[in-house]
Amino acid sequence: MKSILLWDGRFPDRAPERVSVADAVASAAVRSGVAAAANSAEAGELSVGGPLDPGMLTEVVIQHGASGAMRRVFLPYSVVMVGAAAGVLASIGTPIGSGIAPPTKPLFYIADWADSRGAADYLDPAQANRGALSPLNWANDLAGANYLVGQSFSVAGDRTDQGLARVPAIVAAGMGTVRIYFGANNFAQTGGAATYTHAVSGAVIGSGQVVAQTFADVKQAADAFLASGAQVLIELEVGANGYDATQAQNARLYNAMVIAYANATPNVYYHDMRAIVLVDPAAAIPQFKAKFSEDGTHLNARGSYYAGKSLRAKLAQIVPAPYFTVPTRDNVTLPAAGRLQLASNPVFAVASGGALGTVSAPATTTSGSATVVVTLAAGLPIGVPVTGTGIPANTTILSRPANGGAGEYVLSNAATASGSITMVASTVAAGSVMPGSCNAVTAGGATMTTSVVADASGIGSNVILSPKFLAANDAVRLVSDIALANWSPGDFIEAYAEIEVTGAANLRAIQLEVSVNGTNSSGVQVGQPTQDMNNGASTVGPDEDYVLFERTRVIQISPAMTTKAFMSIGLRGIAAQAAAAGATSIRIKRLVVNRLPASPY
Known part of the structure; x- marks a missing residue:
């Protein structure tokens, strides 16, 4: 003392x-x-x-x-x-903060207090780019972007005791719902005789103390969140493939304490994804289902998708009033009315007139030879028509180097001239249609057919991308440039896209992307990208058809920007594997950029 x-x-x-x-x-x-x-x-x-x-x-x-x-x-x-x-x-x-209790936001304001599994909500320090390895992001998008997913108060590698340092910031933010996704590192660091030193009390924690201490830390944080007016949702611990039997049992004991606490405490809930993502939760050492995790600890995009489906149902029970409902297609969204909506053709009311993608590369031809040497990697696909000086009509690519890199390409017809040329490949099938103000773009060895059909509402159209992939990480993209006159430095913007995917197992990602760029008075670039469902790490995505309403976080275009360069919105489908034409379909119902009066966070 x-x-x-x-x-x-x-x-x-x-x-x-x-x-x-x-x-x-x-x-x-x-x-x-x-x-x-x-x-x-x-x-x-x-x-x-x-x-x-x-x-x-x-x-x-x-x-x-x-x-x-x-x-x-x-x-x-x-x-x-x-x-x-x-x-x-x-x-x-x-x-009491500075003598005044922080205001509590509505329940649909959700924040994670977690380790790396909650840090996966975002992929960048600015938390502008949402990731596909986050069950919370999947839950939100599957629910029509009903919730306002705010800042993630999560740090990779943290134990619960280390996370306690961030509790005051969450309370001060006044979140409506706090999701706790913690414990894996506590149990991982107390295997066998290993111990850790509690970051707050200095106590030495081993296998015999870790269950009670982990729960005490979580309860301490949860009680603080409750006192601030928030409700609490605690994820039960799923563990990791590398646990030993004692670590796995400690995780089960912790889960039992969480369940008892939630059942006895108003406004505390738990979500149990164990049966969703584990082969057998009752096994001595539970293991993740095949292709649900790529490192045995973290869910990949497929595992996160299924966990997100389950989490969506739980959130629907405890967050009755949504932040956002999918708006009816109406005439306000057709033109850019009063700069409330910035895209030129958000619901594809202008059903044709857009650009069909091509890929070009510098090359060298030899008259009389069907072999063309490409000098810069460009991903020219096999089987597509190509044009260029000295290349006969109706010529296609028969073979190419691995991954479409630089090197020798064999054509179906011999060149009629020698020299340096630009070879252009048509990667979108003849007869395809693209809505006005939109471009069809491919990458890698991908080709695609595009079509436009009337929307069921009678307002505008849907765009259907039907890709063919030669290999994993090939990509197709629908992109639309935003007119410079439609946006200004200082604007708060968000983008959203409504999509339906069939043949989803061939895709590892469907990413919504907005790019904004310009320079300040010193000529320095001050752009800010924002994305939803960015999948930078997982080799697979969902393996069932789904409907998704992707929505980016609200960002502010830099007020320091003095010269505008460009803004674009795009939806990118990235291959998980080779796939034949017609095996996958991406139906895009709208591609919207809204301007908001202020940030809701």
Whole structure:
């Protein structure tokens, strides 16, 4: 027990009071800046461990003095967490921030407090690009983008005790629903005789203590979220393929504690994806289903899709009022009306007149030879018509180097001239149609047929992309440029696309992409991309047909931009494997860019 001089953060001009508290609490109070060592000889000892967050004053009743008397004080929340872990707090009140409780957002504002599995919500530090390895993102898009997925308060590699440092930020954000997806690293780091040191209390945690400590950390955070007015959804721990039998059993014991807590606590819920993603949850060491995880720890896009389907159903039970409903197709969305909608042809009301994709590459021909040397890799596909100086009509590519790189290409007809040319390959089938203001683009060895059909509503059309893939990572894309006059620096924008996919097993990703670029007054680029369902790591996607409403996070076009260069919106389908023509269909019902008056976050 150490004596400290404790200031009341509500009244910083008042003199401090002398109290004697548990060593861990005394140290935390000193490190947060609300106390000083009463005994100067102990100042160094109480400062060990680095600074703590002084924010979010919280009313607590704490044991002090040798007799264990109780005292009402106001402490930073970071100090409260230390006291709770030490078992010296008799009660915890609601965090009061700067004397005012943070406003609580509606339930459809959802944030993750998690490890790497929640960090997968976004792929960039700015959290502008949503990933396909996130069950929450799949749940949202499968539900018609009903929820406002906010900031992810998640850090890869973290245990629950390390994540406690981010609890005050979540409370301050006033989220409506907080999803907790934690525990895997706690159990992974206590296999056999291994231990870890608790980041808050300093206690050494081994296999015998990890279940109770993991649950205590999660409950501590959940109680704080509840006190701020949020509801809590806790993911049961699925574990990892590399666990031993004791680690797997510890995860089960933790899950049992979570279930009991949720069943006894209003506004606390749990989601159990174990039967969805594991072969046999009751096995001594459960394993992920085939092609649901590529490293045995994290769900890939396919596993996340199925977990997201299950999570969608759970969210529908506990978040009754959606943030966003799919808007009716109407005349407001046809032209860019009052810069509320920026795309020129969002529901494809102009059903033709767009560009059909070609791929070009520099090459060298030899008269009388059917072999053409391409000098720069361009992904010219096999079987497509090609044109160029000295290349006869009706010539196609018969063979190419691996992956369509630079090298010798064999044509169906011999060249009639020698020299350096630009060879152009038509990668979209003859007779295809593309809506106005839109382009059909291919990459790798992909080719495709495009068609346009009337929408069932009678307003506008649907675009159908029917690709042929020669290999994994070939891609097809529908892209539309946004007129420079339609957007301005400082605009808040979001994009969304409504799609239906059949033959989905041939795709590893369907990515919605918006690119914005320009320069500031110094000529420096100040662009900001935003994406939804970016799948940069998984080799497979869903293996069943699905309907998706992809929606990007709201971003602000840089107010520092002085010269606009371009804005485009696109939907990209990326191959998981080779696929014959007609095996996969991507139906795009709309491709929209909205301008908002402000960010909703």
